[in-house]
Amino acid sequence: MAKNKINYEELGGIILPYIVGKENIHKLTHCATRLRFELKNRDIVDVDSIKAIDGVIDVVEGGGQFQIIIGMNVQTVYKSLNRVLGVSNDSVNTSSSEKPAKKSLLERFMNTISTIFTPMIPAITGAGMIKAILAILVLTKAIDTNGHTYYILNMISDAAFYFLPMLLAYGAALKFECNPILSITLAGVLLHPSWIALVNGNEAASLFAIKLTLVDYSGSVLPIIITVWIQSFIEKYADKYSPEMIKFFTKPLITILLTGILALLFIGPLGSKLNDIVASFANILNDKxxxxxxxxxxxxxxxxxxxxxxxxxxxxxxxxxxxxxxxxxxxxxxxxxxxxxxxxxxxxxxxxxxxxxxxxxxxxxxxxxxxxxxxxxxxxxxxxxxxxxxxxxxxxxxxxxxxxxxxxxxxxxxxxxxxxxxxxxxxxxxxxxxxxxxxxxxxxxxxxxxxxxxxx
Structure with missing residues (x-):
């Protein structure tokens, strides 16, 4: 029997009761086709009823997430869920003292990857399509690569990749439950023109008499992810031990200063080295x-x-x-x-x-x-x-x-x-x-x- 026309605007409100409401949601994100839930109690979810809803393609579990497959209308359903939940973020976080059940190492890894990388996909997709259009224009000789038009359009398409650490900082902050603005600020530290000037200079540099490893972090992946992970611990301690009356400035002060120093001295170089090792392994496979x-x-x-x-x-x-x-x-x-x-x-x-x-x-x-x-x-x-x-x-x-x-x-x-x-x-x-x-x-x-x- 054919199904009725699906109203995706209302689908979020239909799904939510079978998830057992906002109280059972720890985190909610979405990708190109799926709603991705981290639930506090998976056992109380009515999976069969969710599968039976018109507009739901299927339900799968993987990477420590409860995933409802919607298809290309997932963003509409996600927004409708946000309205019902009373939030407007790109990622819903209803964290409380009650945490989700413990997951396997593989589940935690996949969950971390999806949570960190999902928010940045629209930016690098849009930038990538601009690059593709530019490539077509160059191939057909419709644009001069020496002209200002190409120069500026290429700059626009490069921005998301150059400032990739900032995009990843946001997703990492969602995953590690720390302040995303402070995380983006720390990414800015790694990309600051003054740091780039040191990297491009011929002189050695030091901080507190400790020699700095001068690395260009533009377009890097692992350094900022590790940095934000460390930030999450420092931020919690700063919140716990700062006096209430001055917490509004001591918490960000301690977080930015300590994490920023650690990032430049130790975390960034370590992450960059890991970055290179992973990339080299992939290149070896491609070559051999x-x-x-x-x-x-x-x-x-x-x-x-x-x-x-x-x-x-x-x-x-x-x-x-x-x-x-x-x-x-x-x-x-x-x-x-x-x-x-x-x-x-x-x-x-x-x-x-x-x-x-x-x-x-x-x-x-x-x-x-x-x-x-x-x-x-x-x-x-x-x-x-x-x-x-x-x-x-x-x-x-x-x-x-x-x-x-x-x-x-x-x-x-x-x-x-x-x-x-x-x-x-x-x-x-x-x-x-x-x-x-x-x-x-x-x-x-x-x-x-x-x-x-x-x-x-």
Missing amino acids: VSWLIPLLMGALQPVMLLTGTAWSLTPIATMQIAKNGYEQVNGPGMLASNIAQGGATLAVALKAKDKELKQLAASTGFTALLGITEPSLFGVTVKLKTPLIAAMIGGGVGGIYAGLSGLVRYAFVSPGLTALPVFIGENPMNIVHAIITCVISFAVGFIVSFFITKIE
């Missing part, structure tokens, strides 16, 4: 076995979405884009996976005799080709099983080609047909390899799904 990571990402991306581990390589991809202007660990394999998912689902649409299944597979298959795969994954391929296998095979084969051809992604955008411009860059063959990856992934996913899927 260039097909391996795209193969794994292409084949296993659906499983990673199901288990909530899809964010695992985001920090490395972000480091690569900020440092090199492109990344190889996430985008190429994701492109293969998304297109294969679309092909496998559209094969179901072609074979299905049931009208509702045919319509569902056609619409969600097309959406997957555009880069949003959850509707097809949870609505069709997981339920029928064999199309999921076909999508994984198609994604793996496409991923092998992407890796062997040296395909790179120049901007942090969910890969799909409409996002192909993010594969346009200095190497004119890169977009050709992206298109061939799409053709291979779609063809293999579609053909395998068509022949192995049996629909009752």
Whole structure:
């Protein structure tokens, strides 16, 4: 039976009672397709009732989060939830003395990654698309790279990546439950022009007679995350031991001064070294076995979405884009996976005799080709099983080609047909390899799904 038209503006109010209200929510964020809850008590949630709500694609748990999959209308539902909860933040935090249940190490890691990186995605997506448009204009000779127009537009597109520590500081503050304005201020310390002047100078520098390691932190990832983590402890102690009458200035004074000094002396250099180690390891894999990571990402991306581990390589991809202007660990394999998912689902649409299944597979298959795969994954391929296998095979084969051809992604955008411009860059063959990856992934996913899927 066909469902009624969904009112996403009201969906938040419908979902909330089954979560057992605001009192059971520790944190709430969202990504491109999901509401991501950290709950105080998962056991009291009525999962079956949530799954039965029109507009909810599915419910999954992963990375220590309770995730409700909505699809492309998730932001509308998130805003409606905020209205019902009476908050207006980009991340809802209803922390109290009651904390969520303890999670495994993997769950804590994935939860940390998603909470820190989710808020910055719109900024680097927008900046990345500007870079893609600029690349097209340069390729078609519609803009002069020596002119002021290109110079200024390129500056606008670079801002999010240069000031990446500031964006990460905000997400890290949400995760570690400290003042985000102070966190952003500390990121500003690492990026201050006076510090950059020291880095670019020829003289050694010291602080309290301790030699400083002069590092350029623009575009870095780990230094600010570790800094904000340390800030969270210093801020708590400053709050606890500052006299009430002067706390309003002693708390930020102590937090900024102590954390800032520690960041410049110890935390920043340590984080920068870890940053370089992680980046070097990824580069070694790309040099020695260039097909391996795209193969794994292409084949296993659906499983990673199901288990909530899809964010695992985001920090490395972000480091690569900020440092090199492109990344190889996430985008190429994701492109293969998304297109294969679309092909496998559209094969179901072609074979299905049931009208509702045919319509569902056609619409969600097309959406997957555009880069949003959850509707097809949870609505069709997981339920029928064999199309999921076909999508994984198609994604793996496409991923092998992407890796062997040296395909790179120049901007942090969910890969799909409409996002192909993010594969346009200095190497004119890169977009050709992206298109061939799409053709291979779609063809293999579609053909395998068509022949192995049996629909009752």
